[in-house]
Amino acid sequence: MxxxxxxxxxxxxxxxxxxxxxxxxxxxxxxxxxxxxxxxxxxxxxxxxxxxxxxxxxxxxxxSKDGKKQALNIVRKHRLWEFFLVDKLQFGWDEVHEVAEELEHVRSKKLVDKLDSFLGHPKFDPHGDPIPDSNGNMVTIRQFNLIDIKISTIVEVCGVGSQSAELLELLRHKNIGIGTVLKIIRKFDFDHSVEIQIKNSDHINISQQLAQALFVKLI
Amino acid sequence: MxxxxxxxxxxxxxxxxxxxxxxxxxxxxxxxxxxxxxxxxxxxxxxxxxxxxxxxxxxxxxxSKDGKKQALNIVRKHRLWEFFLVDKLQFGWDEVHEVAEELEHVRSKKLVDKLDSFLGHPKFDPHGDPIPDSNGNMVTIRQFNLIDIKISTIVEVCGVGSQSAELLELLRHKNIGIGTVLKIIRKFDFDHSVEIQIKNSDHINISQQLAQALFVKLI
DNA sequence: AATTATTTTTAGATAAATCTAAATAAATAA
DNA sequence: TTATTTATTTAGATTTATCTAAAAATAATT
Structure with missing residues (x-):
């Protein structure tokens, strides 16, 4: 249809x-x-x-069942394009919605599936909302951007905003990975960097860019 | 407007x-x-x-002058998206037109300019047609795909279909670069490979994939 | 329960982009 | 040059997605 x-x-x-x-x-x-x-x-x-x-x-x-299927396909396209805009074109995550509203209406199954592969089958969009796969299935938990978490909250890292080698290198260096549990200690307005503590080790500083690339869930 | x-x-x-x-x-x-x-x-x-x-x-x-300006902007978007589809999403150059017909209507100057940067400011689309810049200027010569050149023709390499490290490695190995002058010796129907001669050196064989990634002009 | 307020639907109109059929202008051929 | 063919425009209708104004149904209040 x-x-x-x-x-x-x-x-x-x-x-x-x-x-x-x-x-x-x-x-x-x-x-x-x-x-x-x-x-x-x-x-x-x-x-x-x-x-x-x-x-x-x-x-x-x-x-209806059919309507829901159609809806999930549109949501999939919207969120994949949002991911593309932030991860590949360097848009801010707060300025992608409008453009994705237009891109989501482009009809080509092949385009969506190839875009999905190109992006590395991301599970969450830049706002932390889950991206349905081509069958309409998606993860149910809500992810948050690390930068949006309040001080003193304890969270678990459950996703990253991109699969780039540069990001992974930095994460390895800071000893952060999927499953890492951390606490928000302090936030600096000047550069929007965030001070965190992993387990009981020393406090470390996370730049704005890195905090935006980290998705966490409340535990 | x-x-x-x-x-x-x-x-x-x-x-x-x-x-x-x-x-x-x-x-x-x-x-x-x-x-x-x-x-x-x-x-x-x-x-x-x-x-x-x-x-x-x-x-x-x-x-009118204004109409031409609008047209060049649409053509710019169409050709940039075609380049994206082929270079990043691995579409065949013969299957991108329809999808680009839809993508070209997405209105966001910022999107187009960022896409242009992301793609490395390509000068030609996958069919060899020139891509206008954001002021509507474009190269006037017509590029051809090496695979479409007739036997015995002498041409000069003036563009490549992608900036990938893999392609550049192969080109260095075969001693082909922008400005290389070559002659089409023979074409094989079986695998669509092309035999060429650079200057007066030996004949070498170019695969279909490589021939499609090479843009040439008549001299 | 009766009245009032809110929500939703119906009826009829409008603008954009298309169509068919008929009329008119331009080009071509006898 | 007149007749015929072809190209283009006009007139009027259709479809999609809107709207306003008025009517009808539902919900809330006294």
């Missing part, structure tokens, strides 16, 4: 809204898509005919 | 057609865009109002 860009945007919005709440209401969707409730009703009818969602007038909607 | 995708496709088609011929006719455009002449007339009027082209009923069109 080939969806228009507008249809894809509705499917994606419903997907994200139904994660939090149960059924998604017309008004919620209108707000999320910056459109009017009347327009939403029209589109919901259209997507119902395409059996992408289950819609009862006045009752809100949920995605 | 922000153009729709349809408008961009018209501007690009006119740009390519007016290179060859002088004024571009309604029927030519309809054929090139797989649409009907009546639709073309409508769009030409719209683009005239936006002063992207000079249109006199029944006389065909030419792009």
């Amino acid at each position: 080939n969806l228009t860009i507008a249809e894809e945007n509705y499917i994606k919005a419903i997907f994200h809204l139904q994660q939090a709440e149960g059924n998604v209401s017309t008004n919620q969707l209108a707000a999320s898509l910056h459109t009017k409730p009347a327009s939403v009703t029209d589109m919901l009818k259209k997507l119902t005919i395409k059996s992408l969602l289950n819609y009862e007038p006045y009752q809100g909607v949920r995605l | 922000n153009l729709t995708i349809a408008e961009e496709n018209y501007i690009k088609a006119i740009f390519h057609l007016q290179q060859a011929e002088g004024n571009v006719s309604t029927n030519q455009l309809a054929a090139s865009l797989h649409t009907k002449p009546a639709s073309v007339t409508d769009m030409l009027k719209k683009l005239t109002i936006k002063s992207l082209l000079n249109y006199e009923p029944y006389q065909g069109v030419r792009l």
